[in-house]
Amino acid sequence: MRTLFLDESGDHDLINIDRNYPAFVLAGCILNIKDHKLLTEDLNNLKERLFGTKNLILHYADYTRNKNGFERVKEKYFRNVFFKGINDLIVNHDYELLACIVDKQKHNEKYGYNAMNPYLLSLNLIVERFIFYLKEINEVGKIIAESRNTQLDNELDLAYLNLKISGTRYLAPKEITKYIQQFAIKKKEENIAGLQLVDSLVTPIGRKYLNLKNYYLEYDNIKGKFRKERCGKYKGYGLMILP
Numbered sequence: 001m002r003t004l005f006l007d008e009s010g011d012h013d014l015i016n017i018d019r020n021y022p023a024f025v026l027a028g029c030i031l032n033i034k035d036h037k038l039l040t041e042d043l044n045n046l047k048e049r050l051f052g053t054k055n056l057i058l059h060y061a062d063y064t065r066n067k068n069g070f071e072r073v074k075e076k077y078f079r080n081v082f083f084k085g086i087n088d089l090i091v092n093h094d095y096e097l098l099a100c101i102v103d104k105q106k107h108n109e110k111y112g113y114n115a116m117n118p119y120l121l122s123l124n125l126i127v128e129r130f131i132f133y134l135k136e137i138n139e140v141g142k143i144i145a146e147s148r149n150t151q152l153d154n155e156l157d158l159a160y161l162n163l164k165i166s167g168t169r170y171l172a173p174k175e176i177t178k179y180i181q182q183f184a185i186k187k188k189e190e191n192i193a194g195l196q197l198v199d200s201l202v203t204p205i206g207r208k209y210l211n212l213k214n215y216y217l218e219y220d221n222i223k224g225k226f227r228k229e230r231c232g233k234y235k236g237y238g239l240m241i242l243p
């Protein structure tokens with residue numbers, strides 16, 4: 001059984017586009033049960049060593065702004081130790097990375113009033129790639145997405161239901177129900193290592209696309225985790241950029 005842990009960066013608003021971050025990114029990390037257990041152990045050890053508790057939730061928006069338990073990250077020595085630990089987690093654990101970037105301005109210019117919701121569009125492509133992966137290794141999987149709020153979670157549930165009913169461009173509905181055994185939305189407070197890992201990857205992916213500087217997290221480490229073709233190509237395979 002493989003699990004795809006999903007998280008996003010940016011919002012899916014196509015009307016009021018943030019000029020400082022005009023992209024939406026949906027990313028997912030694929031882990032098996034054994035590798036997720038190892039990730040959980042190492043993440044807990046890192047948090048206990050640096051913060052004295054494993055219950056602190058790793059959240060990119062918090063630790064890059066030194067808040068909600070990450071206040072010490074503003075101290076130079078502590079910051080260097082902390083980010084070395086995060087970079088080591090990114091590099092040393094086994095997982096496959098999928099991501100879809102939607103450039104919202106270009107998306108609007110190309111499709112106008114017919115422009116599809118970036119979250120739903122990204123979800124379709126990520127689920128497709130996940131199932132292609134499961135087919136390759138002849139396994140089934142489940143998807144765990146991070147909760148946002150009640151309304152958005154309900155929209156996500158409906159979007160996934162629509163996938164199961166209508167399929168995608170390359171997948172029939174029966175293939176989705178065959179390979180995806182469970183779809184769940186979990187809150188950040190549940191302290192799930194896979195969700196915390198992808199939370200640390202998704203914003204740097206968006207910042208790289210937008211030519212914004214990535215502080216402390218090495219993008220080359222992230223790039224090396226994208227799902228690849230045998231020739232090593234990852235764009236269009238593990239990383240999709242739209243339009």
